[in-house]
Amino acid sequence: MDHRIDRRSLLRLAGVGALGLAVPSFLTACGGGPSGGGVSNAGKDLAPWPTYVPFTGPTPDAPGDDSGVQPLYLKYPERLVRSVGDTPGDGSDVTVMVLSYGAPPKPVGDNQYWQAVNRALGVNLKVIVVPDPEYGQKMATLMASSGDLPDLVMFSNLALPHAAEFVQARCADLSEFVGGDAVKEYPNLANLPTYAWKGMGRIGGKLHGVPLERPMPANSLFVNRTALDAAGIPLDWTTEQHLDAMKQLTGDRKWGVGWFKTLFGGLGGITYHAGSLGAPNTWSADGGAFAPTLATPQFEQALEVMRELVESGAHYPDSLTTSSTDMQSHFHNGTVATMNDGFGSVSLATMKKIDGRFALDLGRPYGPQATPWQGPGVFGHVTFKKAEPARVKLLLRIVDYLSAPFGTEEHELANYGVEGKHFTKDADGIRTTDLYGQENNSLLPTKYVGAAPAVLYLPGYPDAAKAVHEWQKATLPRSVRNPATGLRSATEAGKGAQLGQIVGEGIAAVAFGRKPLSAWKDVVTQWRQAGGDRVAGELAEEHAANR
Template identity: 75%
Template sequence: MDNTMDRRALFRGALGVAAASVLTACGGGGSSSGGGVSNAGKQLVPWPAYVPFAGPKPDAAGDDTGVQNLYLKYPETLVQSVNDTVGDGSKVTALVVTYGPPPTPVTQNRYWQAVNKALNVDLQVTVVPDPEYGQKMTTLMASGSDLPDIIMFTNLALPHSLEFIQASCADLSEFVGGDAVKQYPNLANIPTYAWKGMGRINGKIYGIPLERPTPANSLFVNRTAMNEADIPETWTTEQYLEAMKELSGDRKWGLGWFKTLFGGLGSITYHAGSLGAPNTWSLSGGQFTTTLGTPQFEQALEVMRKLVEAKTVYPDSLTVSSTDMQTHFHNGTVASMQDGFGSMSLATLTKINGRFELGMGYPYGPSPTPWQGPGMFGYVTFKKAAPERIKMLLRISDYLSAPFGTKEYELANYGVEGVHFTKEDGGIKTLELFQTENNSTLPFRYIGTAPSVIYLPGHPETARAVYDWQKATLPKSIADPANGLRSATAVSKGAQIGRIAGDGIAAVVFGRKPPSAWKDIVTQWRNAGGDQVAEELAKEHAAAQ
């Protein structure tokens, strides 16, 4: 899975501000209510009907709190979810982000060739490295010409992207709104929360969301080290602080943080949620109030400050990269770290390589409110074209969104049996070629993706532990009420006000400013645009009711 993507959700938590709108809305502009892309006062296209895929029977079932289906073994029998011809043999171009090395060219790439054959198109994918994605998209939107057929948008803030989408991309409302989506069964299997997380533009639906599970960034722990120190799975605030001390010393630390997008610390989200703080915003009587000014958020800052003072935090946490901190966690230098939920993956377990048992950290407060993510990483849009072409592009996304338990899912996620993987002992075992030809180096999952399940081949105990963690924490979890809403100020001033909050968090936690300075930081954030964002979100929320 793509843990780097899920760290976007961590960025929003680090800001604890308009970031929910900055990184979820991905655009805006115009008047204070979002101008031409606002949903206020517009007729709203109904969300696509949700028709869940029955699928193979799980070892333990998910539920409507966000708990995922658990599979301890790979299904013995797969079904076919797409029976009609997908493409028309034409060339289809796509632009997506990548967080890994570039793919092998299609002429030498058996995975790419197999997917093209299954789709019956010549799918030409341009992958843009994450650090270059913002500039590439800005240039693309400015040119307005030679657009690819499929354009993937992440949760990265891109000013005026919504206006661009409205002007240059196909309105999908008539194809997927309400019951119309049933023509594309795998798209109808995308949960409503993902569509809502993507949001509408001017009341209409312009994209297909790339679903992500409900848990946001989470605490990952070295369960082996904790067991050896007799640290329980569940803990109080005091027990948590003592546990981090117990795990620190001899050039090892209880936990590691890393620098986020605007210089803050994304780890604040775990602590704020543990202590009952609202998820970015609270909504009452139609009014939005920032979590930054709540007593629970201040308590989270206090806990983090105590962790630093006790020397339980990796000393270079303000400068170390997320990739390096992951390495420190994988090799046991730090006993815990916070990262996107997608890091609970086979890729992470492979990097740990049996050195310890991977676990999830439970919230420690008496009345926790674990923070949920927006339910999607981003979405794909299609260049304006004739209806028949748009329908074909939708069929491509539908195929690649096929759920776990289908033949299409197997091809999209593991490649060709005998070439990229084999099936052994009730599970998938990847082969050498899979290391270079896979859904990360060639991310078809950014054109369409299935709702995820808990399946960790070769690690059934870890999978069961993740399921138990979800069952215990998700019923108490809360969503950000601003998900999918538009705010022009969040786009135009989001970086500025986000930096105020992020730098303020770091300054208080690491002792550069006293805790009493936090109230002034929140006031500065409000005056710089935070209060205006709250007003705009209230208008958008009222329109969506």
């Protein structure tokens, strides 16, 4: 998730949406009957996952590992390499439809970043930027239309009804181009880790897109380490120490913990507490049978911790009416000492908003048998308009260029623009200019057309980068993945909003004391009867097919 969080993004990053029980992922967002029909993977010949060929880039200051720990860079590489030999394009127009969380980009004639990207790609990018509040409706209109499609369409993790059927019917099957060793023709796509392809998943056994990779951590507890250190609160803590710490940090119109309301009425933060106390990540899949984390004692214990935080007054008092953006501001200015947010908020933008007020860190899970939850490994993915093979390959070369990894010339252009115009370099590395604030890959969201595997690099803030890396090393080796990631369920697609409402309202009612903790069992029963048990059965069928 990127640093600008909104109500739709919360469904993935916090509260019930992150459970995957309330809102289906893209590949579960389709109907088609009980087993999903043609878009189901059960009983289909499965395209092989793309062969993983990692990029041998600049040596990091501290390495990453297979648990999801990112390579740490404290300085920008002195020498960059080229990852793309020839200009990808042929001078043609390429229409792209992408999501945006920012203001509209400057027109291409006035936009030096856009012009530079066009020259590098060898095409004329015609970018349709869809503001986030309009994304769901715009995508629904696109899918309902029988007209011509853009060449490239970005799908976020927001669930869209019948999206899989649309993609299968109207978008290119990329299996022959990127499945197995075929992906080696596009080395930057081969550098995308397998978990990202699996997070995107297959449709009807085929590969219908390229994933937009994101780091492994899911919803995380962002902490004001300066405030915690001043109060003598340790890095590693028990459940009781966590509760006491949040109380200790509360007073004089400051609070220990900041929550915010999710779309379905739940509270952001349940994932951190559930993972701290050993709850399975959304589902357990023992023996191939799916069981919801909602029904586990550990999840109920997490609700009890949240309830205790409410009763003690340690939480921000307007949690059920405060937006995520406002709560982020409260964290940045020190009003709240901790808040749950998507890991993507570990960013240069966040550091600039904190503006030196305190040292940023992430809070470690507090339970003795913690199972920190991993994210899906993707922010979304890009689909391709059906076309002749030569055209599909051209589009793949464009996405390959924009997916170039850290340490390459292509990555520098795509992420920072033109040296001397959008950024300069000094001993600390990249220094963005005022022009970068007006022309970048957020305002012209090329980063949602292709994305490299993320590294830990916060120019000018090495201590924060080191702290996050230490947190990853302490947390990720024991983290657990959601076994439903990349799978689909027709029932969840059709009843996801209803199921989410049940869970979200139940979390809020129990946490804020409107109902006793014992009432949670009734919430789980209601969820099961409303379709939760059917979701479990369908996921088990898909899981068996995707092995």
